[in-house]
Structures are given as C-alpha cells and as structure tokens.
Amino acid sequence: MNATVASEYSAERHSVPIEHRFNPYSDNGGTVLGIAGEDFAVLAGDTRQVVGYSINTRYEPRVFDVGDNIVMTANGFDADGAALIDRFRNSLKWYKFDHNGKRLSILSAARYIQHLLYGKRFFPYYVSTLIAGLDDEGRGAVYSYDPVGSYEREQCRAGGAAASLIMPFLDNQVNFKNQYVPGSDGKKKKELRYLSLEEVIQLVRDAFTSATERHIYVGDGLEILIVTKEGVRTEYFPLKRD
Amino acid sequence: MSSIGTGYDLSVSTYSPDGRLFQVEYAAKAAENAGLAIGLKCADGIVLAVEKIVQSKLLVKGANRRIMSLDNHVGMVSSGLLADGRHLAKRAREEAQSYRDQYGAPMTMKALIERVAMYEHAYTCYGSVRPFGISTILAGVDKTGPSLYVVEPSGSYYGYRASAVGKGKQLAKTELEKLDLSSITVKQGVMEVARIAHLVHDDNKDGNFELEMTWIGPETKGFHEHVPSQLLQEAEEAAKRALEEAMEED
C-alpha cells in the first residue's frame, strides 16, 4: 500500500504518519549515593555534568537541601531532575501554608514524591531519585525511587551513572554482605552494626574516587550533604578532572 | 435629580424618554468627584500628573502609584474608582502587547485609544454590566509625535493639547488654556502642571495631597517614566512660591 498519494501543488496526503521523533531526554551523567547512619544520613553526588563525550561543567550541584531537614537528588536527565526538585520544593512550601507551618516528615515526603513521579508514569522523569533525612525516631533514613515512583526505605543506595559500580561495594561495606567472622570457616556472618559518620564519609569518598577512575561520567568534585539533628551541612572534596 | 424614581436609571440598556442613559451619567459623576488628574501635550513630549489626597497619615509617602505605564511609550491616569482604572489599564496593556506581537511595532496612540474606548463603550450596552466609573487620560509619544486623549465612561474620546479630569477640572482647564501649548517643553510643562495642581487644590477643604507626576520627553528617551524626585521637588517648591506671591499681590 502506498503511504502517500501524489497530488498537484504538492498537497500530498499521507495515510500513515511519517515519524521523526524528537528525543526529549538526554543523559547528563553523574552519580549519587545515600547512606543512613544511626542518627544521621548523608547524600552525596559528584558535580560533573556531561552530555555525550562533552563535559558541560565541572561544578553543578546535584544534591539539594530542600528544607525540613530533608536532602534530595534526582540524577539522570538534569532538566527532569531540576523540575522534580522544583516541584517538590514548591509542594513543601504549600504544605506549610496549608498546615500552619507543620514540619513534613521524611515518611510523608517519601510518599509524596512517589505521587510526583507516578503522575508522569507515561512520560516519566528520567531520573533516579534519592532523599535522605531523619525519621520520627531520629534515625537516619534514605529512600530511593525508580523513574516512575516505585520506592523503598533502605540503609544505603547508589544511583546514576556509576550506580552499578558503587552498589556492590556498599552491599559489602555497609550491609556486610559476604563478610564472615574470621575463623568461622564462612559459617558465621559478620554482625551488622551502624557505621560512624567518619566511617561513612570515608566510604563515600572511596566510592567516588573509585567510580571516577572507572566511569567517564563521574568526576571533578564530590559534594556531600550531611543531615543530623543539628541540621544540614555540606562538605566538598575535589575529584580527578580527567 | 430628575431621573430618580422614574425607573429609567436602573440599567444601561434602557434609554430615558428624552434619550439619555442615566447609568452612564452616574458613572461620570463618580469620576468628577475624585482627585484631579492633569495631562499636558508638549512640543517634545507629554506630562501626566495626579493629585493624591492623603487619606491617612499611615500611608507610606510615594507608595501607591496612580499613574500607570501601558507600554514603553504610553502613560495613563484616571480619576474615579481606582480599581476600574487598574482594570482598564490591564486591558490596554493586553491590547498594546498583542499589537506588538502581531505587527512587530509599538502601537500608535490612535489605535490604542480606539481599542480602549471601544472596550469602555461595550460596558454601556448591556444590562448585566456597569459602566466604568472613571475619566481617563491616555498620553504617549509614538512615531507621529506626542498625543493625548481623554476617554469618558460613555466610551467617547477626544484628543486634546491639554486636559484635566476629576475634582476642580474646570479651574485646571482654564489655567491650561493660558499656556502656550504649541511651544512648551516637557521641562516647562512639569513646572506648569505642578503650579496648576497646587493652585486648584484647596488644603482647607480637601486636606493634604501628594503630587505624582510622570513624563515622556527627550530626558527619558521616549520612555514613560516618573519625573525624577529632585525635579518634582523643585517644581512643587516653585509652585508654592508662585502661589504665595499671588496671594501677596491680592
């Protein structure tokens, strides 16, 4: 069957549309990582933004303090990430207007973000989203999402370009997967314990220096946002720029 | 009033037997008794001024501007119901923007006044609406030079070399007629308008007032801007001196 019928004056009619599709997404690289401690949580991300083989910039913050002792990142397609975080910030502001300045718990923030993501189920935000903060009992909390809003609370999660490089390392170093008590002949699992903030920061730095070595989309700088009951503070460490 | 009780003044869609629309006339009354606004077309631009009666000592000086810009090159001030004035300005801005968008050039004053007047006129044709309770001065400088128009609640408009609307407009107009309007510059215009505003105002009857003034001229490169505070102050001081001198002569 002919897809077109010729007509004079080029008034050509198509019986099936010719499709050239504009690609509304791009991959802006970068990787992020969240770890929950006993009474703190950290959310870290590198500061490089790329497209293809070009580095757009060596410093574009990726992790944000969105208020109410919650930090957030949405890593993948940067424009979607920025839009999502903007929307969450705005919702949080209206939550306060509507509820007499009430603090939004991390649990409610987590559920709300699911709705933001799932609301665009059929044109998704192309991002891996993480939030971190303290739960109602004051324990560190990290929530992670897939692009369409499926979420869970975890002890730690890596997202973005080098997630697959970092996550196994975290399984081993945070959840002690495949670690056994010496001399038990691989029979007794190493007992779980909370890591201290110093240990966690060292872990995050190691994870990122390693990812920088092996992934071209990771590097330039590492920004770690640390949430404790005192509030949010930021630490910055340079990474290799090659 | 002859109209009261006749039943012919309840709707703008009903004429009285002698062919009048009383609602439109009442709207004009609302405009007549509000603070005075003056517009002056000069050789090189335009000047607009409004007398703002100080309603309360708690109001911040210089706040609550009354003269509005409709576009880079057009100013507007109205006397009457303030909210009606702001609504009309919003409509006029939309007209000016859409003209710019469609034709890629600033709207001429002639085209703008036509649309603004048509809009006001529409509010005199239907029983479900009320006419605008404002008299409005629109002044601007376009490719044809400076121009100034006054629109009434009826939707009728006229072009003037100078005009005044609101309380004391008769006296103000008499004073404006004495000026040499074919050669006056905006700088001189500012001085004269300030003088007239102070002359017309009666402190004893109306209480204190603040004078707000804008202009378009060589000094503003064709933009509608507020008169610099220093110049405005000079003009007001000169106006007060002139009044005192005139009092002494009497």
Added chain:
Amino acid sequence: MNHDPYVWGRPDDAVYGAYNHAIANASSHGNVQEETSFPKMNSQQPIITGTSVNSIKFKDGVIVAADNMGSYGSLLRFNNIERIFKVGKETVVGVSGDISDFQQIQRLLDELEITEEIYDNDGGHNLRAPNVHEYLTRVLYNRRSKMDPLWNAVVVAGFNDDKTPFLRYVDLLGVTYGLSAICTGFGAHLAIPLLRQLVPDDKDYQNVTEEQAREAIINCMKVLFYRDARSSDKFTLVTLKQGQPPKFEKDLRCENQNWRFAKDLVGYGSTQL
C-alpha cells in the same frame, strides 16, 4: 466550491455519494475523521540555523560573541542575522539553533521586559540575568515536555543581584548549567579548550582582564571560522561591564586569517592519504 487542488477532478460526494472505502480495502485518505486522528505533528528539526555562541566571564563583566550567519542546511541563506540581543538594562542573550525559534524567544523576552520593567517602573525591582535565565528555562522545558521544542541552545549573560558576573546556559531540553566560559554547538568542542586556558577553574575569571577575554573570544571566532563550515567571519561581539549598558560591536571581521594549514589537510572530502 472546495478550493483544495487535491479534490479537483474527483467525483463529488454530493453527486455520486461518498466513496465506499470498504471496496478493495481502499485507503481512506482525505477523510476528515481520519486526518484528525493523526498524531499531533510538530516541527521536529531546525530549518534555518545559527551556529555557536561563545562567551567568557572576566573580572567585572562578560563577553559574548556570535557570527551573523543563518544557514539553510549547507546553503548560506542569510549573512545579516544578529543573534545576540539585550533584555532589560544589563542582560544579553545569545542564541544558536533554529532562527525562527530564536525570533520567538526574542518576542517572548521583549514582552517579559515590558511586563517586568515598564508596568512597575517605580524602581526597586530590576529584571536581571538570573531571572531571564530562569524564565527561559521554564519556557524551553515546558516546550520540550509538549514534544514541541524550541530548537535552540541559549547563553544568558549579565549580572547577579550582588553585581558579580552571571553566565548560564539552557538548551532545547531544558538542561542548564553555569560556568566561566560557555560555548554552544561546535564551539563547545573547538572554542571551550581555548577559553579554559584562561579560566581552568571557575573562580579564575576574577584574574582575567577584559582585554584578555576579548582577545580569547576573537581568537575563538577565527578558529571556528577555520573549521566550522556553517560559520562566517563576520560577527557581533558584546561586552557587558558592571554599571554600564552593554556595548555592541557589530560587523567585526576575523582578522589575520592564515589558511596555509589547509593544504596539509587530509580526508574530510579533500586529498586522501
């Protein structure tokens, strides 16, 4: 009378009745019902395009340059296009990509300037570069989300509220970033390395003088003219300095061109090894 040439000479429904499409499974083109059930179609490619915009911060300002060419594919269609324009008092916007979309952006920003700077002209608030950039980001991201993008990469240059230089990028996808030297398109590959010699680190712009920045940008325009086939050697350069209106220099030319390297080129449609 139906004036569409397509229906001329075809049997009139009013005379012969509607065509029975069921016969031989004929396609039902021209059927209004079917036409409206087409997917919505939007422009999906740039038509007339402008190439790189190049920009760099210096100690107390920003320099932006873009050439004056509009290409229609490989045809030099226009040589008089100004792709850098002023918004408000101290901000300029440089646009590469589709020229008609660029003109749409220009109209939007002209309107923004009137609503923000003219309607409230009491002073106090000013429309500055960060505001213009934020606005443009929303426009471009919303258009991409409608699958009807404005096909451009845009550089916004100006000053922050604290009077430090501002330079930030946004493109057709709504992706944004800021740094001390920004080039779009081909410039991102060829000119950025030259400019980053001046500003290896973001904060280094504070040690760059206007003269250094200007020389580097002019050099970039020349290098791009050598290698970017869609560029011209006639360009506009805008200098923004704190407290002064933007200085536009139009019809500049790439001086001291030296094409001797060309004879040694191999490949790319010239001599093969």
